[in-house]
Amino acid sequence: xxxxxxxxxxxxxxxxxxxxxxxxxxxxxxxxxxxxxxxxxxxxxxxxxxxxxxxxxxxxxxxxxxxxxxxxxxxxxxxxxxxxxxxxxxxxxxxxxxxxxxxxxxxxxxxxxxxxxxxxxxxxxxxxxxxxxxxxxxxxxxxxxxxxxxxxxxxxxxxxxxxxxxxxxxxxxxxxxxxxxxxxxxxxxxxxxxxxxxxxxxxxxxxxxxxxxxxxxxxxxxxxxxxxxxxxxxxxxxxxxxxxxxxxxxxxxxxxxxxxxxxxxxxxxxxxxxxxxxxxxxxxxxxxxxxxxxxxxxxxxxxxxxxxxxxxxxxxxxxxxxxxxxxxxxxxxxxxxxxxxxxxxxxxxxxxxxxxxxxxxxxxxxxxxxxxxxxxxxxxxxxxxxxxxxxxxxxxxxxxxxxxxxxxxxxxxxxxxxxxxxxxxxxxxxxxxxxxxxxxxxxxxxxxxxxxxxxxxxxxxxxxxxxxxxxxxxxxxxxxxxxxxxxxxxxxxxxxxxxxxxxxxxxxxxxxxxxxxxxxxxxxxxxxxxxxxxxxxxxxxxxxxxxxxxxxxxxxxxxxxxxxxxxxxxxxxxxx
Numbered sequence: 073x074x075x076x077x078x079x080x081x082x083x084x085x086x087x088x089x090x091x092x093x094x095x096x097x098x099x100x101x102x103x104x105x106x107x108x109x110x111x112x113x114x115x116x117x118x119x120x121x122x123x124x125x126x127x128x129x130x131x132x133x134x135x136x137x138x139x140x141x142x143x144x145x146x147x148x149x150x151x152x153x154x155x156x157x158x159x160x161x162x163x164x165x166x167x168x169x170x171x172x173x174x175x176x177x178x179x180x181x182x183x184x185x186x187x188x189x190x191x192x193x194x195x196x197x198x199x200x201x202x203x204x205x206x207x208x209x210x211x212x213x214x215x216x217x218x219x220x221x222x223x224x225x226x227x228x229x230x231x232x233x234x235x236x237x238x239x240x241x242x243x244x245x246x247x248x249x250x251x252x253x254x255x256x257x258x259x260x261x262x263x264x265x266x267x268x269x270x271x272x273x274x275x276x277x278x279x280x281x282x283x284x285x286x287x288x289x290x291x292x293x294x295x296x297x298x299x300x301x302x303x304x305x306x307x308x309x310x311x312x313x314x315x316x317x318x319x320x321x322x323x324x325x326x327x328x329x330x331x332x333x334x335x336x337x338x339x340x341x342x343x344x345x346x347x348x349x350x351x352x353x354x355x356x357x358x359x360x361x362x363x364x365x366x367x368x369x370x371x372x373x374x375x376x377x378x379x380x381x382x383x384x385x386x387x388x389x390x391x392x393x394x395x396x397x398x399x400x401x402x403x404x405x406x407x408x409x410x411x412x413x414x415x416x417x418x419x420x421x422x423x424x425x426x427x428x429x430x431x432x433x434x435x436x437x438x439x440x441x442x443x444x445x446x447x448x449x450x451x452x453x454x455x456x457x458x459x460x461x462x463x464x465x466x467x468x469x470x471x472x473x474x475x476x477x478x479x480x481x482x483x484x485x486x487x488x489x490x491x492x493x494x495x496x497x498x499x500x501x502x503x504x505x506x507x508x509x510x511x512x513x514x515x516x517x518x519x520x521x522x523x524x525x526x527x528x529x530x531x532x533x534x535x536x537x538x539x540x541x542x543x544x545x546x547x548x549x550x551x552x553x554x555x556x557x558x559x560x561x562x563x564x565x566x567x568x569x570x571x572x573x574x575x576x577x578x579x580x581x582x583x584x585x586x587x588x589x590x591x592x593x594x595x596x597x598x599x600x601x602x603x604x605x606x607x608x609x610x611x612x613x614x615x616x617x618x619x620x621x622x623x624x625x626x627x628x629x630x631x632x633x634x635x636x637x638x639x640x641x642x643x644x645x646x647x648x
Contacts, residue, residue: 078321084350095252097140100133102227111200150179154230162207192243194233263314270314274307277322281329282342285406339469341403341414348398364446383429395422414470427479434510438528439636453503454489481515498567505632519622529633537623541630543607554591571627575615
């Protein structure tokens with residue numbers, strides 16, 4: 073299904089004119105070799121363009137649609153019409169002259185194979201160049217004088233004949249298409265993606281742009297060990313994908329990954345998304361709403377309003393977005409020379425937005441520092457801030473993303489990771505409290521009932537664990553009021569044990585509370601004593617010996633809500 077969706081995406085992109093036709097692909101070109109009609113090199117001109125990186129303008133190779141790159145191996149394999157200087161000039165920095173000569177000979181053979189007999193002056197000029205050029209004398213050629221180091225540094229070159237680029241010549245394009253349509257093998261089978269009879273390539277084109285995967289490209293589909301093979305088939309003949317589909321799905325995926333503004337990272341997973349029809353508005357809006365980014369021309373409030381409208385299944389006419397449009401999300405992770413699929417989801421755009429909106433609503437809690445808690449910020453709450461690499465667990469991050477997008481229960485690993493950080497740091501941040509609330513709303517548990525899963529403090533709750541968390545927060549407030557500027561509070565010493573074994577710890581905390589209370593003035597003593605008496609009245613002086621993980625979640629939420637209530641009152645008093 074992944075390959076079918078990507079192949080359909082390629083057709084949509086091709087129809088919109090945003091991607092190259094089969095046999096063609098973008099290539100980064102640094103210089104053009106200018107030839108005359110007789111194939112003589114007259115000059116070398118740079119094709120690089122200015123690019124703004126940050127506040128600095130730099131020169132970068134220009135992206136030009138050219139014949140598709142050959143599958144590179146450790147041997148010698150040339151591209152058609154473009155290559156580095158080792159192939160087109162027979163000289164390259166840091167490369168032995170013998171290898172450069174082999175590369176030049178390979179390029180000459182390829183161009184003769186494709187262009188011999190082609191009735192085109194441009195083709196004849198290119199062949200004449202390969203027949204007459206002497207690599208051993210390349211360094212002395214006047215056209216290379218003054219820029220030999222730049223030309224031979226490793227950047228790609230292409231030909232230009234009498235002011236025209238060969239890839240624009242109809243006869244040469246026809247010759248290349250004829251060459252690429254030749255059967256690469258004698259194996260013709262039914263393609264599993266298109267259902268048509270097609271030649272089956274043994275190796276599919278590489279996918280580039282997945283973080284931490286091989287920079288030269290990795291394979292999404294590959295069979296490179298006997299354990300993966302069956303019935304005597306080797307490599308990709310085990311799962312026959314036709315030449316067209318192999319090109320189409322990799323071209324579409326490379327196109328999506330090349331747009332860095334619409335690629336997101338979740339742990340070790342690189343995420344791309346697209347809609348049927350390949351209209352960019354769905355991709356741009358989807359990325360903004362899924363990952364908490366900005367959308368040009370819309371404020372945060374307007375973007376949230378768009379999300380709620382789509383979640384209700386209503387079209388967004390001002391943006392031209394149809395909630396019934398099929399939408400895809402693909403998460404890829406590196407795996408040596410191959411790629412692992414962390415998740416692949418297909419749903420209507422509106423239903424996906426409904427899941428996202430419901431997720432954001434579950435996360436709503438007092439003390440929020442921004443309008444929403446983006447997925448990247450949510451996952452960051454599970455990371456040790458002192459760790460060398462501040463990345464969440466890959467498996468947990470992928471499972472959480474899949475649950476958010478599909479509207480399924482959150483993984484238990486998310487709760488475990490958040491509780492681990494709370495216990496290790498004895499700190500309940502806004503993000504961690506929001507995760508606890510959202511988790512138990514989506515994954516109901518009797519020990520953490522809905523009465524404690526509120527946005528703000530629920531003063532009517534009689535849940536023992538929640539009330540104990542509130543009581544602990546009041547005890548801490550009394551200590552801080554009695555000892556202004558204190559560095560360490562009872563939270564640093566007793567928080568974890570109070571949440572796990574209340575019967576053993578709360579009598580100790582009550583004794584400390586009495587001592588701290590005596591240091592306060594009469595008015596403060598009365599206020600705090602009323603709060604403590606009310607909470608103890610709910611508990612009836614009965615403390616559980618031990619509390620489950622879900623009860624500890626209730627405790628944490630009670631503590632967080634009570635502290636936020638105190639901060640809110642303090643801000644109100646300061647604003648009076």
